[in-house]
Amino acid sequence: MAAQVPSKLIIASRESRLAMWQAEHVRDRLSELYPQCDIQILGMTTRGDQILDRALSKVGGKGLFVKELEVAMEEGRADLAVHSLKDVPMELPQGFALAAVLEREDPRDAFVSNDYASLDDLPAGAVVGTSSLRRQSLIAARYPHLVIKPLRGNLDTRLGKLDRGDYAAIILAAAGLKRLGLPQRIRSLLEPEASLPAAGQGAMAIEIAQRKDGLDLMAILAPLNHVPTAQAVAAERKVSKVFGGSCQVPLAAFATVDGAAMHLRAMVATPDGKRMASAEVRGPAASAEELGVQVSELLRQQDAVDILSVCLAEAAAADHAPNQAPAPRT
Numbered sequence: 001m002a003a004q005v006p007s008k009l010i011i012a013s014r015e016s017r018l019a020m021w022q023a024e025h026v027r028d029r030l031s032e033l034y035p036q037c038d039i040q041i042l043g044m045t046t047r048g049d050q051i052l053d054r055a056l057s058k059v060g061g062k063g064l065f066v067k068e069l070e071v072a073m074e075e076g077r078a079d080l081a082v083h084s085l086k087d088v089p090m091e092l093p094q095g096f097a098l099a100a101v102l103e104r105e106d107p108r109d110a111f112v113s114n115d116y117a118s119l120d121d122l123p124a125g126a127v128v129g130t131s132s133l134r135r136q137s138l139i140a141a142r143y144p145h146l147v148i149k150p151l152r153g154n155l156d157t158r159l160g161k162l163d164r165g166d167y168a169a170i171i172l173a174a175a176g177l178k179r180l181g182l183p184q185r186i187r188s189l190l191e192p193e194a195s196l197p198a199a200g201q202g203a204m205a206i207e208i209a210q211r212k213d214g215l216d217l218m219a220i221l222a223p224l225n226h227v228p229t230a231q232a233v234a235a236e237r238k239v240s241k242v243f244g245g246s247c248q249v250p251l252a253a254f255a256t257v258d259g260a261a262m263h264l265r266a267m268v269a270t271p272d273g274k275r276m277a278s279a280e281v282r283g284p285a286a287s288a289e290e291l292g293v294q295v296s297e298l299l300r301q302q303d304a305v306d307i308l309s310v311c312l313a314e315a316a317a318a319d320h321a322p323n324q325a326p327a328p329r330t
């Protein structure tokens with residue numbers, strides 16, 4: 001039996017152009033499924049959008065880009081929230097759930113520059129912009145002659161800083177550039193072998209809150225769930241969870257699903273790229289989380305915990321704040 005659909009649904013979204021594109025995409029797909037339902041978008045600003053002068057790893061706290069949207073749902077101002085899955089904490093607060101994961105866009109990192117075609121072409125001392133510890137550590141490991149400088153802000157802001165000449169090149173998620181109709185800005189793509197993507201990169205998720213009115217939003221949103229993507233990101237997010245995943249740690253986890261088979265790769269490193277652990281496993285896509293645990297165990301055998309303790313000590317020192325990262329667990 002088809003789900004009972006209300007006459008109106010409100011989508012909470014951040015106001016960046018990418019977030020709005022994603023919310024509009026979900027709105028359009030829902031409108032197609034449920035033409036009788038009036039679907040509106042509520043734009044909001046989050047703490048992650050406001051704090052732009054610090055690297056994400058130094059802002060601290062999880063869910064910087066999602067909290068305000070959750071409050072809107074809690075207060076009944078919105079029914080669902082659309083997020084870049086990469087920005088969604090591994091553990092949602094009590095009473096919230098992911099209702100659907102949409103088909104993944106290109107998960108790769110993109111090299112963006114006005115003067116150079118790839119990381120290999122950059123001369124010694126060239127400045128590369130990124131605020132992702134993962135990207136920073138991968139670049140430092142392979143290109144020790146390059147200088148990495150922080151780069152924050154939404155996609156348009158970041159591209160503006162590149163165009164102004166602040167950087168020789170910047171690294172961005174290919175997915176965002178493609179969604180915004182800017183694929184021509186991509187000079188080259190970094191293959192997973194060179195730059196393993198972050199857990200959830202390129203995937204969008206729909207979050208919902210527990211309802212008091214009995215509305216079955218899970219069932220309403222189920223047709224938007226893309227099973228192979230949901231399986232891949234379940235494995236990736238399990239790895240992040242095991243290692244207390246946050247933006248304070250250079251951690252990558254990337255799964256591909258081919259029919260019933262999954263290939264999961266993961267990596268942890270120190271921010272300077274000098275120490276790195278990486279591992280991969282293959283197995284049934286239906287056992288996504290179990291594969292996440294397995295690959296985490298392989299990482300642990302390579303001193304991943306020690307590598308992460310270096311990262312967390314650095315983060316805590318930079319923060320002058322108590323170290324809130326939980327101990328690794330499975």
Ligand SMILES: NCc1[nH]cc(CCC(=O)O)c1CC(=O)O
Nearest residue numbers: 084086172173175176201202203
């Ligand atoms: N943390 C910011 C963020 N969250 C999601 C994306 C890109 C889109 C995606 O990965 O789905 C980006 C920008 C970037 O990494 O360049």
